[in-house]
Amino acid sequence: KAGVTQTPRYLIKTRGQQVTLSCSPISGHRSVSWYQQTPGQGLQFLFEYFSETQRNKGNFPGRFSGRQFSNSRSEMNVSTLELGDSALYLCASSRGRGDSPLHFGNGTRLTVT
Amino acid sequence: AQSVTQLDSQVPVFEEAPVELRCNYSSSVSVYLFWYVQYPNQGLQLLLKYLSGSTLVESINGFEAEFNKSQTSFHLRKPSVHISDTAEYFCAVTGGGSYIPTFGRGTSLIVHP
Numbered sequence: 001k002a003g004v005t006q007t008p009r010y011l012i013k014t015r016g017q018q019v020t021l022s023c024s025p026i027s028g029h030r031s032v033s034w035y036q037q038t039p040g041q042g043l044q045f046l047f048e049y050f051s052e053t054q055r056n057k058g059n060f061p062g063r064f065s066g067r068q069f070s071n072s073r074s075e076m077n078v079s080t081l082e083l084g085d086s087a088l089y090l091c092a093s094s095r096g097r098g099d100s101p102l103h104f105g106n107g108t109r110l111t112v113t
Numbered sequence: 114a115q116s117v118t119q120l121d122s123q124v125p126v127f128e129e130a131p132v133e134l135r136c137n138y139s140s141s142v143s144v145y146l147f148w149y150v151q152y153p154n155q156g157l158q159l160l161l162k163y164l165s166g167s168t169l170v171e172s173i174n175g176f177e178a179e180f181n182k183s184q185t186s187f188h189l190r191k192p193s194v195h196i197s198d199t200a201e202y203f204c205a206v207t208g209g210g211s212y213i214p215t216f217g218r219g220t221s222l223i224v225h226p
Contacts, residue, residue, distance in 0.1 A: 004156070006156075033213070042216070042217075042218045042219055043203065043216045043219070045213060048213060056213050090156050090157070092156075092157075096212065097212055098145050098207040098208050098211070098212035099145045099164050099207070100212075101147055101159045101162055102149075102157070102159070102205075102214065103159070104149075104156030104157045104158070105156050106154070106155050106156045107155075107156050
């Protein structure tokens, strides 16, 4: 069974630009969550999509947005990049229940200069 | 809202010594508990989980964790660590009405030869 795939692995962008990250979940998983990981703040929840609908949202500004397609693949977009957006962005898929563990991809390392 | 406390940000230990990584959570209502491990430049991987039943759960690589409802703890232990266990370990909790896991800040386990 293929794992969660995130592309690209690395990105370097300039402040003010926008970026789109992609995530392909495990087959059969309808829930996709996105996390931001930084050394100072740890793992922070961005949002969760389930069957193409945003079901939960973390405490991030509107510059962070996402969507999920009918095949459960998900994209995350960050507009007007700031230096503080430099982080490892992790995508995780699951069956979307409380007892369902998350399956993480290896992340996209975003560097904003 | 749930909160998860990992009391130690860093735990140094010598190879073949025992180790305990501590995790406490806030809610006493029905919860599901998870430990994840993150190796450098990778996403998180599920190490073990407690859903119900026996309070002692084990992983395939020698780790175990015990669910203690009265102390709201889920500490992770290994009787003899290896160099390869060097990684970041995250405790996570779902339940109490939420299926989005709340993660602790992580504990960096550093195994010295």
